[in-house]
Amino acid sequence: MRFHVLTLFPEMVERVLNTSIIGRAVENNHIEINTVNIRDFTLDKHGKVDDYTYGGGAGMLMQAQPVYDAWRSVAGCGPSDQNAYRDSGRRVRTVYVTPQGIPFTQSHAMDLAQEEELIFLCGHYEGIDARVLEEIVTDYISIGDYVLTGGELPAMVMIDAVARLVPGVLHNDESAQTESFHRSLLEYPQYSRPEVWHDKRVPGVLLSGDHRKIASWRLEQSKLLTRRRRPDLYAKYLEQEDLIRRLSVNKRHNIHMMECLSRGRGEILVNDQEALLIYDRECRLCMLSAKDIRGAQRLMDVMPRETQTALTSQEFLNELLCESMGFETRCEFRQACYTQRNPLPVRHKDIRLLTTGDLDYLAAHYKHENREYLAQRVRAKALWGAFLEDRMVGFAGSHSEGSLGLLYVEEACRGQGIGASLEAFCINRHLELGYVPYGQIHTGNEASIRLQERLGLYLSKESIWWLEREEKGDK
Numbered sequence: 001m002r003f004h005v006l007t008l009f010p011e012m013v014e015r016v017l018n019t020s021i022i023g024r025a026v027e028n029n030h031i032e033i034n035t036v037n038i039r040d041f042t043l044d045k046h047g048k049v050d051d052y053t054y055g056g057g058a059g060m061l062m063q064a065q066p067v068y069d070a071w072r073s074v075a076g077c078g079p080s081d082q083n084a085y086r087d088s089g090r091r092v093r094t095v096y097v098t099p100q101g102i103p104f105t106q107s108h109a110m111d112l113a114q115e116e117e118l119i120f121l122c123g124h125y126e127g128i129d130a131r132v133l134e135e136i137v138t139d140y141i142s143i144g145d146y147v148l149t150g151g152e153l154p155a156m157v158m159i160d161a162v163a164r165l166v167p168g169v170l171h172n173d174e175s176a177q178t179e180s181f182h183r184s185l186l187e188y189p190q191y192s193r194p195e196v197w198h199d200k201r202v203p204g205v206l207l208s209g210d211h212r213k214i215a216s217w218r219l220e221q222s223k224l225l226t227r228r229r230r231p232d233l234y235a236k237y238l239e240q241e242d243l244i245r246r247l248s249v250n251k252r253h254n255i256h257m258m259e260c261l262s263r264g265r266g267e268i269l270v271n272d273q274e275a276l277l278i279y280d281r282e283c284r285l286c287m288l289s290a291k292d293i294r295g296a297q298r299l300m301d302v303m304p305r306e307t308q309t310a311l312t313s314q315e316f317l318n319e320l321l322c323e324s325m326g327f328e329t330r331c332e333f334r335q336a337c338y339t340q341r342n343p344l345p346v347r348h349k350d351i352r353l354l355t356t357g358d359l360d361y362l363a364a365h366y367k368h369e370n371r372e373y374l375a376q377r378v379r380a381k382a383l384w385g386a387f388l389e390d391r392m393v394g395f396a397g398s399h400s401e402g403s404l405g406l407l408y409v410e411e412a413c414r415g416q417g418i419g420a421s422l423e424a425f426c427i428n429r430h431l432e433l434g435y436v437p438y439g440q441i442h443t444g445n446e447a448s449i450r451l452q453e454r455l456g457l458y459l460s461k462e463s464i465w466w467l468e469r470e471e472k473g474d475k
């Protein structure tokens with residue numbers, strides 16, 4: 001992932017971001033930080049980039065021209081272009097860090113981490129001429145209700161929060177999932193050696209070796225801490241728990257929403273008797289359910305603009321989404337849930353994590369998804385291959401929104417239990433992560449339905465639908 005920082009103080013940004021974990025991520029080519037000195041683009045012979053504000057008022061304002069030209073130097077557009085579009089047809093996301101922006105949260109970090117390239121614009125003095133902001137900025141973001149002397153520190157805060165979500169940046173991939181703000185709860189207290197310090201003992205349960213007890217103690221501590229320090233977050237947590245309980249009445253049909261919430265990815269945007277909308281910011285996916293047309297209509301008004309995919313629980317929603325929001329219905333599924341806690345036996349032993357070196361094989365054999373998506377799943381360490389005599393013969397993994405899938409076995413190797421082993425292996429991994437494993441099976445795919453039943457998964461009676469829409473260039 002590439003970060004461009006437009007600033008008057010590039011050395012300040014470079015010095016900080018070349019250190020510690022972010023510095024290591026740059027060295028290992030997981031991310032790239034490109035600083036651009038706005039002053040290099042001024043046409044003023046004294047190097048001036050600021051001027052007085054029209055209408056009077058204290059302080060100076062950064063002028064439009066040097067900011068625009070600095071931005072254009074990285075946004076990659078021709079000299080006459082008004083806006084910068086990449087080959088994909090999408091505008092490069094340009095974040096202006098400003099106390100007038102919306103407050104930065106973990107879900108913004110997750111959203112921004114999906115981009116391949118981001119531009120951060122750092123202001124100074126009294127700000128920047130509004131005309132250039134109108135032309136180039138896609139997101140106005142603040143790091144809090146206080147005013148700093150410039151945008152560099154806030155930009156670095158956001159870059160740090162986004163970069164650590166890029167696969168490979170943190171060594172332990174799971175650590176990004178279990179800490180503060182996971183599931184709207186603050187992280188529980190942690191302890192290291194010695195066992196007694198200043199007469200204070202490490203809580204006994206942490207020395208018990210009983211992982212279930214430890215997990216439940218930690219959850220209780222998280223709840224206590226959140227209730228005391230962040231009652232606003234705690235209220236959100238309670239709403240999620242209550243919704244998960246209500247959805248569990250029809251668990252198989254609702255498992256995608258329940259897991260999205262319990263894995264800490266879902267934001268509840270609508271939740272009442274008539275309609276439900278859960279948004280997964282990480283993959284820009286809306287999960288929708290409505291009682292009737294009136295409820296459905298309300299969902300359309302609330303859906304985030306950048307939504308690319310939708311999972312609907314009732315068919316009548318599809319028509320509305322296609323007609324008024326530009327979606328197309330791609331497929332109809334039934335959901336398969338593994339509701340037991342015990343891991344499954346995996347008969348085929350040679351199963352390995354796949355790497356980018358395996359992409360040609362994956363793209364040549366898996367026709368339901370494009371190469372870029374498969375590459376993204378490999379980068380997320382979510383695809384596993386089955387090998388026979390050191391040659392890959394099949395693979396399986398998990399999709400970006402968390403369901404199991406992407407199962408393929410070479411025709412010549414079918415009927416030997418390799419597909420079942422791959423799926424059982426993936427189910428066991430999800431169990432280890434504390435998930436309820438589930439998959440989405442195309443209606444009518446009898447072979448897959450038989451496999452799910454053989455492995456002990458239960459299928460939903462009702463369908464859900466997967467809808468997509470083309471990315472718009474109006475981010």
Ligand code: ADE
Nearest residue numbers: 097098099142143148154
């Ligand atoms: N620039 C100055 N203060 C700021 C803040 N609180 N957030 C983002 N950018 C800023």
